Amino acid sequence: MTVAISDSWKRMEDWLAEHAPATHAALTPPADSARIAEVERAIGRPLLRPLVASPARHDGFLDWRTSLLPGLYRLLSAREIVAEWRSLTGCYDRCAVDEAGDEVDDDFMRIGSSALLYGHPQVIPIARDMCGSDLLVDHRPVGDRGRVHTAEAVEGFVRGSHEMWTSLPVLMERVVASLETGRPLDGYTPVVDGEQRLCWEFGPRSL
Template sequence: METWLAQHAPVTYADLASPADPAARTATEKVIGMPLPAPLAESLLRHDGTDFRTLFPSGWHLLSAKEIADTWALRTKIAGSDADDVHDDPAAEFGPWWDRRWVPFASDGSGNHLVIDQFGRIGDACHEDGCRFDPHPMWSSLPELFAQVASTLETGNALHYYERNVDDGELDWEIV
């Protein structure tokens, strides 16, 4: 993704965050009480979050290590004892409002978050309705999400409902 951005969207490339400080990653793991899922830890080694719509369509932005910790702590506090609900069914389409074993990694800025669960699935944790783990090829895993974004950048093919557009060196996503 970085190579494509550097060549075709240099403004967006220049806006990419530097890697997360190892101390920030360690602090995040201390707050959430568990190691970060490997794909998320690897992502933070590349970039400590992004701005809105920098890499992901639909207004999502990747959270920094500090934002992950802050979001996890806030949602866990709001959920209270309900954050301990057992969510051990990898086939379940819906989860509770919050589970302390979910790790938020992206935000839409409106209180909704993408989370990665203990099975490596991506869920859409809505601030009103709870979390959905809809079967969807784009959200099947964090590596798959990154792979699909990279493929869309390289090929120009639509990413489900979105296509890439570059204007004055800046990447943008448009609904098709």
């Protein structure tokens, strides 16, 4: 059974407070319901409950020099989600997707990536790295609904094979388990630098 995001956040907060206090200090206050409603109005659809639960605990992250998630991803605030969504959807070629038809989703599931799906308005960004790649939660009414994808301008959407990408609650649970055990997650090992910030070092092993 997947742990609730609120429980994963509590465990992460406790771990950061003890082991990486500089990163803990960069956690933000929660987004209120009015701010979440602003996001939903802007994107034109309700957010899946896990995507509401995370900013309702911490609305983004203050320090660009550290990241909570493997791959150097920094969680976006509610307002940043809207800004990033608008930027991504400006790249979406609806005509090309409509012309390709069902082959778009079929190819995405078979190949694991899709340039045509890049910027799809029903795939909502939740985190961004320093190189411009995003993590997104799929809100499309398809089999991947709720799954976390990565996206960057060249490859488009990428469907990760690791179990942690199954959903946002699963991702948060696996991240917390990696912090608590020190074991790598999809090749990334949590470490704390000299300034007491959480970092992720890439290596060959996986959790």
